[in-house]
Structures are given as structure tokens and as C-alpha cells.
Amino acid sequence: MERKLEIFIDEEDEGRSVSDILRRRAGMTRAQIRSVKFRPGGLTADGCRVRSSDCLIRGQVLQVLLGEEAEEEQGCLWIPDPSPLEILYEDEDIIGINKPSGVVTHPSPGHFADSLANRLANYFSAGKDEYRMQIRPIGRLDKDTSGIVLFAKNQVAASKLEAQRRVGRLEKEYLALVRGCPAARTGAVMAPIGKSPDSLMKMQVCSGGKPACTYYETVEEGTEWSLLRLRLETGRTHQIRVHMAWLGHPLLGDSLYGSGPEHGVDRAALHAAGLFFDQPFSGKRIRLAAALPEDMRGICKEMFSCFIGNCGPYETKPSGGITLRRKE
Known part of the structure; x- marks a missing residue:
């Protein structure tokens, strides 16, 4: 899935190499940078191709193509499932889904075409009969557990979210x-x-x-x-x-x-x-x-006599009923 990341070069970036900027600003690993730089149009500055060793100046715009050009050959072949999909949040890098109970997160024996990932494939495929792409859940829920499942739309986002999960x-x-x-x-x-x-x-x-x-x-x-x-x-x-x-x-x-x-x-x-x-x-x-x-x-x-509303997750109300809104 193609995703173009733009980084505006500031005073602290000036004189640094593209590789240094990507590690510092985007948190990309050397392996991820190597993968990007060999992609057609993978690394550009102000529309011109650059090497990972090139140094940039303040005011330039570094563009990074995070989409994986080989995904259509390397990704799994999905059978899209048109069942309903409740999207809680979506941006260029991630999508959060509210999974109903009784649905597996990822295909498994007996559930090769009706998993949550199959529903997501239907959403991404725009009605195609088949869809070949990497679908990356960040953690999974058991079949009978309902609730939030997060998916990354590109490998770099997946890597960064997994790192967040490891450190809490x-x-x-x-x-x-x-x-x-x-x-x-x-x-x-x-x-x-x-x-x-x-x-x-x-x-x-x-x-x-x-x-x-x-x-x-x-x-x-x-x-x-x-x-x-x-x-x-x-x-x-x-x-x-x-x-x-x-x-x-x-x-x-x-x-x-x-x-x-x-x-x-x-x-x-x-x-x-x-x-x-x-x-x-x-x-x-x-x-x-x-x-x-x-x-x-x-x-x-x-x-529960004082139960309030739909019980969304973050803050206990003074009455003892719950909307559970987290205090930060």
C-alpha cells in the first residue's frame, strides 16, 4: 500500500545525510532505509531522486515512498469478505477496527475467508474479487473477544507500533x-x-x-x-x-x-x-x-443500578457509573 512520507528539512537536519535524517526523524532502521532507496522514486528531495548518503539543506522537502512495490507479488492473496466493518479510526498509516465477538482476527483453519483481515481486504480492495497485499495486525484478539484491533498499512508503521508495544x-x-x-x-x-x-x-x-x-x-x-x-x-x-x-x-x-x-x-x-x-x-x-x-x-x-450509557473506555464517573475516560 503506497504511502508517501514528507519530511521538511529544518535547521537541525541541515548538513545531515538522508539516512541520518530518516533514522532521527522517522525512526526508520537501516534495513528499512535500504529497502526504500532501491524502490523507483523511493527517496526524493524536492522531486529529484537522492541517495541515502546525500546531505540536505534547510528548506528542502524529503519524500519517502513507504509503499512496497513488490507487495502485489509477495503479499497474501485475500478473499474479500463484504461483512460489516466498524472503523474507529483511520489515517495514512493505521486503521483501528472494532471486532465483533465470533470473528477471528486473521485467517486460521476453518476461517480462511471470514476473518477480520478478510473484511479489511474487502474495504481496501474496493469490490475486487481478490486482493493481494500485506495486512498487518498489531496484536490480535481471540475469536470470542470483542473490541479494538489495530492494523498498520505499511511495514515501517508496523515496526514502530510493535516497538511501542514492547516498551508499553x-x-x-x-x-x-x-x-x-x-x-x-x-x-x-x-x-x-x-x-x-x-x-x-x-x-x-x-x-x-x-x-x-x-x-x-x-x-x-x-x-x-x-x-x-x-x-x-x-x-x-x-x-x-x-x-x-x-x-x-x-x-x-x-x-x-x-x-x-x-x-x-x-x-x-x-x-x-x-x-x-x-x-x-x-x-x-x-x-x-x-x-x-x-x-x-x-x-x-x-x-448495576448506576451503569451509564454505552460504557466507552476511559474515565470513571463520580456517580460510580462508567464511561471510563482515562486521565492523562
């Missing part, structure tokens, strides 16, 4: 309905997670597992169920579901770690409600919000 600058917040209520209204669960010897799908807390840390906060407390806000420091398989079940508070509807469907909810009641990250090139802080899906919203309205 890209953060995702979840909302979950759990049985009972943790004794402490806020806390951290630090317990290693590994595979269960009794199931191919199931994970468990075990001494030989990988380190895992989950932070939680009780947002609403009911007689039978509570609504928690959670954030992960690590990203282990089924981490929230495993940690909450281990605490004695399994998720509503969770057939693998809890008691299965209840109150009309037939999946683990987990929703990725908020995402915070820096735009890969401008550095602008972006906050995305996805309202609770109908199954979880209906339970909240039924069980």
Missing part, C-alpha cells in the same frame, strides 16, 4: 464481567502461565509457565457479577481468563475456565475497550474507544 507505550485496556468481586478493588495478578497437560486448548497457572502480569480495577460490583477494567503487562494466551479463574472470579460465559453460558452470554465476556498509542510518524497520542457490545451492555444495565 501502546496500551490496551479491557472490560470483563467476572463472577463475584476480588477482595481488593485494585490489584495485580503476577502468576506464571503455561499449557495445561489435560487439554490442547487450555492454559493454567503453573510454576514452570511464562511470567504473566495482569492489572485490574473493579468498576462496578454486583451481588453475583462484577465489571472489571484490566490491563496486561504481558500477553500470554488466555491471560485474563486464566488469571481471573485462578483468583476464583472466572469470566461470565467462559466455557473453558468458568461455568459456560449464563444470562444469555455464550462467550467469555471480555471486550478490548480502549487503546492508547503514538501515531507512528507524527508522534501524536491517539486514544481509541469501543463501546461495550450488546451482550455485555445488557448484563451491565440489568445488574
Whole structure:
């Protein structure tokens, strides 16, 4: 997918090489710069082709073609899925989608043509029967988990967002309905997670597992169920579901770690409600919000007397109801 990045050369850039400017201003790696410079029209200044070793002067405009000219040959061949796609945010580098439960993020056995990525391929392909391109999810959600999934439109943006994820600058917040209520209204669960010897799908807390840390906060407390806000420091398989079940508070509807469907909810009641990250090139802080899906919203309205609205993710209201707006 073609993306032309423009960098205006200022006083600090003057006399520096194109390669230095791209590393300093765009955060590109040497490998990414090498890939760009061999592309037709990959590096230009004021419309004229330049080499990565050329030095620029103040007032020039450096243009970088981030689109991958070989993507149509190298990318995956997608079957576009015309199913609805709820776009929360889009710019030249990224697109944020609100994934419904029951949809896999990326093609997998049994879901080669109906994943969220297939829906995105339909959006990008403008109605074509086939679409060949790289589609880059930044993290994934389990099939039954609803909420925000972020995709990068070019390899450089993907690399920069993955770097943010590694250092915790890209953060995702979840909302979950759990049985009972943790004794402490806020806390951290630090317990290693590994595979269960009794199931191919199931994970468990075990001494030989990988380190895992989950932070939680009780947002609403009911007689039978509570609504928690959670954030992960690590990203282990089924981490929230495993940690909450281990605490004695399994998720509503969770057939693998809890008691299965209840109150009309037939999946683990987990929703990725908020995402915070820096735009890969401008550095602008972006906050995305996805309202609770109908199954979880209906339970909240039924069980919590002071529940407010659609429960978008960031700030607890003084009444105790939630719109969960994050304070920065």
C-alpha cells in the first residue's frame, strides 16, 4: 500500500545525510532505509531522486515512498469478505477496527475467508474479487473477544507500533464481567502461565509457565457479577481468563475456565475497550474507544443500578457509573 512520507528539512537536519535524517526523524532502521532507496522514486528531495548518503539543506522537502512495490507479488492473496466493518479510526498509516465477538482476527483453519483481515481486504480492495497485499495486525484478539484491533498499512508503521508495544507505550485496556468481586478493588495478578497437560486448548497457572502480569480495577460490583477494567503487562494466551479463574472470579460465559453460558452470554465476556498509542510518524497520542457490545451492555444495565450509557473506555464517573475516560 503506497504511502508517501514528507519530511521538511529544518535547521537541525541541515548538513545531515538522508539516512541520518530518516533514522532521527522517522525512526526508520537501516534495513528499512535500504529497502526504500532501491524502490523507483523511493527517496526524493524536492522531486529529484537522492541517495541515502546525500546531505540536505534547510528548506528542502524529503519524500519517502513507504509503499512496497513488490507487495502485489509477495503479499497474501485475500478473499474479500463484504461483512460489516466498524472503523474507529483511520489515517495514512493505521486503521483501528472494532471486532465483533465470533470473528477471528486473521485467517486460521476453518476461517480462511471470514476473518477480520478478510473484511479489511474487502474495504481496501474496493469490490475486487481478490486482493493481494500485506495486512498487518498489531496484536490480535481471540475469536470470542470483542473490541479494538489495530492494523498498520505499511511495514515501517508496523515496526514502530510493535516497538511501542514492547516498551508499553501502546496500551490496551479491557472490560470483563467476572463472577463475584476480588477482595481488593485494585490489584495485580503476577502468576506464571503455561499449557495445561489435560487439554490442547487450555492454559493454567503453573510454576514452570511464562511470567504473566495482569492489572485490574473493579468498576462496578454486583451481588453475583462484577465489571472489571484490566490491563496486561504481558500477553500470554488466555491471560485474563486464566488469571481471573485462578483468583476464583472466572469470566461470565467462559466455557473453558468458568461455568459456560449464563444470562444469555455464550462467550467469555471480555471486550478490548480502549487503546492508547503514538501515531507512528507524527508522534501524536491517539486514544481509541469501543463501546461495550450488546451482550455485555445488557448484563451491565440489568445488574448495576448506576451503569451509564454505552460504557466507552476511559474515565470513571463520580456517580460510580462508567464511561471510563482515562486521565492523562
